Amino acid sequence: MHAEPPEHVGIDLAERSYEILIGARIFDAPHSYAGLGNGGAAVVVTNTTVAPLLAERLLTALRTQYPRVLLVTLPDGEEHKTWPTLNLIFDALLQAGCDRATTLFALGGGVIGDLTGFAAACFMRGVAFVQVPTTLLAQVDSSVGGKTAVNHPLGKNMIGVFHQPLRVVVDLDVLDTLPEREFNAGLAEVIKYGPIADAAFLGWIEANLPALCARDKPALRHAVKRSCQIKTAIVAQDEREADLRAVLNFGHTFGHAIENGLGYGRWLHGEAVGCGMVMAADLSARLGLIDAGYAKRIRDIVQRAGLPVVGPRLGTPRYLELMRVDKKARAGEIRFVVIEAPGRAGVRGAPDALVAQVIEAHTA
């Protein structure tokens, strides 16, 4: 049996344009990285969980394309998405005498991608980087679009820059070893694209959720490709999140409050986003934008994907306080991504009393 050729999804950002390759057994295929090198070293940044599974295979592929290949292994987990961890990358690059021709490779999930992208943006004021996402969440969301960041004790992703990768290499086979909890967390970001941008895609997800949960390759290929297409179309229109791009944060305002309120790492990001979407959909219904049935439909899909639909009881004032430091906030007013109609989202404020009803209805 021959492997199908990888899908190519392009993102049009003028001189920062790049391609997303989506396929099977491609992350360790040398031709996935052809034409990228510029004479400098390739530095693979990964974590202690991914390194023993995948690092050597990527290093072997890169040795055919780069004169020098290095590995930097970071501790695993959202709680390490901080400046001191970022500095471990800088230490390694400088100790190895890396120069501006260096290319970094982010081999891991969203945390590794955000850290590596931020390091690439800042090392000697900017070097190239390639995303090799190994979680479903990173494949359908965080590896595409150039957002990089570290967390601050007062807020998630508060410190970062936009820095686009040179290429994104999405290998569906690496998902086979992903723990179920992490896989399901990634489904939250797949589900997200339906309500915000493509009503028919939500129907497809609804029908194909059993195949997706079984990690059926054709189903996954379609879900990842469609997710990347929607994301790239939105990012191409608003690279630096002046406006439109914020709709990609559906569920994230409530979700960040959950993550931050519990302490980073207790819930996975995708779990918090899944529950956050349930809350944001309910808020949209309470604002009269969609009917309660559509909100319930989103809740059911999130639940069938094995994700939590009831948030932790942090207390309403604490939720509100945590949401006020969200990056979308303006002049102290919390702003939410809401569903304005099936397949269409917008950003707006909402009365605290209504938000409090939502919190009380969906936490326990």
Added chain:
Amino acid sequence: MHAEPPEHVGIDLAERSYEILIGARIFDAPHSYAGLGNGGAAVVVTNTTVAPLLAERLLTALRTQYPRVLLVTLPDGEEHKTWPTLNLIFDALLQAGCDRATTLFALGGGVIGDLTGFAAACFMRGVAFVQVPTTLLAQVDSSVGGKTAVNHPLGKNMIGVFHQPLRVVVDLDVLDTLPEREFNAGLAEVIKYGPIADAAFLGWIEANLPALCARDKPALRHAVKRSCQIKTAIVAQDEREADLRAVLNFGHTFGHAIENGLGYGRWLHGEAVGCGMVMAADLSARLGLIDAGYAKRIRDIVQRAGLPVVGPRLGTPRYLELMRVDKKARAGEIRFVVIEAPGRAGVRGAPDALVAQVIEAHTA
């Protein structure tokens, strides 16, 4: 007597274009900041030395243009150009509930400008900032062009990004209180523009050095304006230092080795650059690019500006080691900005033996 209207020097960087205003008594004039606000807070970042002299005057001017004005005062000195200091800015912004509509104002010298610019680039993935340089060095060099950075134990300015200011407000009157040593350090960067870009300007500096050292306003106005014109012309052609812009680092390869070898803060940056230009000019002569007389002329001007022309005796191997981590290095080869002809510079490698001769001739 009416004050002369400020000079305007524009820098053409497409949607990142901005203006440099150069004049007397303009840093605390509200109209210097007209048209910049976008509804968010103005946050002045300065240091413990500048704050008591100038901060309240700037805050008063900004109160007429911004709904909320905050002050962040950092410790003074190159040794504080580090991530922990940067984080003090992030802490203050987040504790004050600042959002993406915030504008930062860098009130100080090169260290404050680099820290504030980097903070603006990274806070919530990028907010606006305005440079209000209070040292001659910052006025003629570091406040223009969008380079931001912090130091790393293994090298100066290794971690940073390009982030252009919204405006640069250069007030010549604030130089009146600048200590002589700092003023002279700024002259090094003025002198630099002659050999690299404008042979006639070097002649003008040579003739007007006594007036400059006496801080004569018309002489300063011309020197600052011409320096900014040369810098903006070069940056407009090569914003991200792919190539041409590197000539602005004339004297900086040797200079960074001096600063780093002694420990940041022992010599002022401009002092190290002054001495570094003497060494780089001599290297240019030894490479046969210019005659020894031109190198001596540069040395004499640096010396007349009250700057050191003899470097510390770190030992030749240590100099070479320190220069190998310079950002211009490629594949382990140190690259120097050399004078190719009076008023024209280039970047090239040089044999270690020749570099060693230069080090031995100019250190004691």
